[in-house]
Amino acid sequence: VASREVKPESTQVVVRDLKVGAGCLGVMAGPCSVESEEQLITTARAVKKAGATALRGGAFKPRTSPYAFQGMKEEGLKLLAAAREETGLAIVTEVMSPEDVELVAKYADVLQIGARNMQNYRLLEACGRVDRAVLLKRGPAATIDELLLAAEYILNEGNQNVMLCERGIRTFETHTRFTLPLATVPYLHQKTHLPVVIDPSHGTGHAYLIEDMCAASVAVGADGLIIEVHPKPEEAMSDGYQSLNLDQFAQTMTKCRKVADALGIEM
Numbered sequence: 001v002a003s004r005e006v007k008p009e010s011t012q013v014v015v016r017d018l019k020v021g022a023g024c025l026g027v028m029a030g031p032c033s034v035e036s037e038e039q040l041i042t043t044a045r046a047v048k049k050a051g052a053t054a055l056r057g058g059a060f061k062p063r064t065s066p067y068a069f070q071g072m073k074e075e076g077l078k079l080l081a082a083a084r085e086e087t088g089l090a091i092v093t094e095v096m097s098p099e100d101v102e103l104v105a106k107y108a109d110v111l112q113i114g115a116r117n118m119q120n121y122r123l124l125e126a127c128g129r130v131d132r133a134v135l136l137k138r139g140p141a142a143t144i145d146e147l148l149l150a151a152e153y154i155l156n157e158g159n160q161n162v163m164l165c166e167r168g169i170r171t172f173e174t175h176t177r178f179t180l181p182l183a184t185v186p187y188l189h190q191k192t193h194l195p196v197v198i199d200p201s202h203g204t205g206h207a208y209l210i211e212d213m214c215a216a217s218v219a220v221g222a223d224g225l226i227i228e229v230h231p232k233p234e235e236a237m238s239d240g241y242q243s244l245n246l247d248q249f250a251q252t253m254t255k256c257r258k259v260a261d262a263l264g265i266e267m
């Protein structure tokens, strides 16, 4: 169902002002985790001003360690909905289990399926049955064909608003947190009509690499970017080392806009 042979024209996912695909580049930005009302609304106002059309932020966090901060859960979802109320930004947030889909869909516009859950088939099916766009992240050890087959589980339940996300894979390289293969973008564009989003934050694990990888992503035709942004990255409860501060995000957007303009991409 995701194949270009079945549907030659590119799919565009539209949620509020967020437009991803078919010549439009949508930017989703915000903290790794929702931490407080102040942190979230400060970030939301700044990313909106810089040109993002969606606010990301995890309320249910899949942490490597069970002793690490696990997210604010429903309280975090309420803060996201309040930030949307004020700014109009679409809300992107992760759902970790099929039982939570209804709850998360009550507050969110885009359901993020995390890298660790790419092959959680019951979760994929549950997200395929709700009227919310889905951002499906590639598992760090999954092949591109496995990512495409995972997307089929969602599409087959009826939901056609699916975005694929390259967020880096595990390789022998240790200098970056994961290895971010940008060839995924043109490769997927040839294979599928679904839009392709790049996550340079998890893909590199270093804030100083984000701006250049964003510009490169736009240059290879990415349909969207999802970027971690925090007002005080050094104080973040998760992923601070790979989060841009508010000024760095604005600067990154300026650079992306130059590349987008040169290529005739709407941003």
Ligand code: PEP
Pocket: 032, 058, 062, 113, 114, 115, 116, 137, 167, 199, 202
């Ligand atoms: C995240 O977006 O904060 C996240 C946990 O991403 P991933 O599933 O790609 O690791």
Ligand code: MN
Pocket: 032, 033, 202, 228, 238, 239
């Ligand atoms: Mn994160």
